[in-house]
Amino acid sequence: MLHDPNRVYVFDTTLRDGEQVPGCQLTTPEKVEIARELEALGVDIIEAGFPISSPGDFQSVVEISKAVKHPTICALTRANKGDIDAAAESLKYAKHPRIHTGIGSSDMHIKHKFNSTREEILERAVDAVKYAKKFVEDIEFYAEDAGRADVVYLAQMVEAVIAAGATVVNIPDTNGYCLPDQYGSKIRFLKENVKNIDKAIISVHCHNDLGLATANSIAGLQNGARQVEATINGIGERAGNTSLEEVVMILKTHDIGLYTNINPKNFYELSHMVSTQMRMIVQPNKAIVGANAFAHSSGIHQDGFLKNRENYEIIRPEDVGFPSASIVLTARSGRHALKYHLERLGINLDKNELNTAYHNFLTLADSKLDINDDDLHSLVSFKLEKN
Known part of the structure; x- marks a missing residue:
């Protein structure tokens, strides 16, 4: 397979893993609207649903396949024929279809979820990939709970599914268990020890149970993975998934030789669309898209920002479609911030007048949270009276 070695493919699972948040289910027309915006954002793969799970999910994959032209449309299955049949049927209108099938890879899952053995699970994994390959060329295999899997067995599984026809192998940290160095070395071990690894792309799919999803995803990319699975606003089951906007902006901010084809100027608007449609508020301190992501309230920070925004901003708000940076007036603000806001209103004070105004301001700010x-x-x- 010929791929630009520095290109990271962005696999968005907002409409599948993200939609598994209790109370956040979307209608098919809402999913189609978000899918069109994901296409405009530049994502490479849209995971449109889990077709066997419900008639609504099946129909959503069908309608998204019709509505979207450029991205690959992906449907999730378990490693069985019924799931794969449903996925193949739901993808019949997709211009670029992908079936995403897989099974548990950790001993925990093999013993306590499947009541099986490593050998039987390996056989089921290979059979699922071979069966899915009868319907579409592009097959992604997920080794569920790979974060806790024995790395030698995981390598054996990855080698077997690639030999069976998998084009992408997904190494999920399903429970958000790994530390970044552990997850990164797991990816590196696969790159170095799976003899046919060059025939597939390694994908990272991390969960945020310990707040490490983004860090783990970056560690995976630094060690050879070239697809990242993520969601808008980092939504998803339990503590959520890797945040798509965080990974993209990390790659843009740090020169580690990797890039995506994402247009980050669409982030803010899409974040709000997803938040509104899923009725799930974005926390104000959320990186990149939170309401306070570009708000400066401490006097020291405000002074530094007003002298040169790069003192306290490593991303420009306009780069991610954010309306603008804001200087928020609080009891922690300094004279420079007050002067900035007064001048914005066309009020120019000399040094003594500013001192008087600032003294009055501090008294007010101690008792009033929102200074307008x-x-x-x-x-x-x-x-004004003097004038």
Whole structure:
């Protein structure tokens, strides 16, 4: 397979893994609307659903396949013929179809989920890939709970499914268990020890149970993975999935030789669309798209930002479609921030007047959380009266 070695393929699972959040189910028309925006964002693969799970999910894969032209449309299955049949049928209108099949790879899952053996699971994995290959060329295999799997057995599984026809192998940290160095070395071990690894792309799919999903995904990419599976706003089961916008902006901010084809200017708008449709608020301190991501309230930070924004901003808000950076007035703000806001209102004070206004401002800010323009006008009433 010929691939640009520095290109990272972005696999968005907002509409499948992301939609598994309780109370966040979407209608088919809502999913189609988000899928079109994901296409505009530049994602390479859209995981449109789990067709066997419900008639609604099946129909969503059908309708997204019709609506979207450029991205690969992916349908999830377990390693059995019924699931794969449903996925193949749901993908019949897709211009670039992919079946995503797989099975548990950790001893925990093999023993306590499947009540099986390593040998039987390996056989089921290979059979599923071979069966899916009868319907579509592009097959992704997921080794569920790979984060806790024995790495030698995992390598054996990966080699076997690639030999059976898998084009992508997904190494999920299903429970968000790994530390970044552990996850990175697991990916590196596969790159170095699976003899046919060059015939497939390694994909990373990390969960955020310990707050490490983004860090683990980056560690995986640094060690040879070239597809990242993520969701808008990092939504997903339990503590969520890797946040798509975080991974993309890390690769843009740090020169580690990797890039995506994502247009980050669409992030803010898409984040709000997903948040609104799923009725799931984005936490204000969320990286990249949170309401406070570009808000500066500490006096020291405000002063540094106003002197040169790069003192306290490593990403420009306009790069991710954010309306603008904001200087928020609080009791922690300094004279520079107050002067900035007064000048914005066309009020220019000399040094002594600013000192008086600032003294009045601190008294007010200690008792009032939200300082608005009317408050600012009242703070300088002494100046206005003089005039």
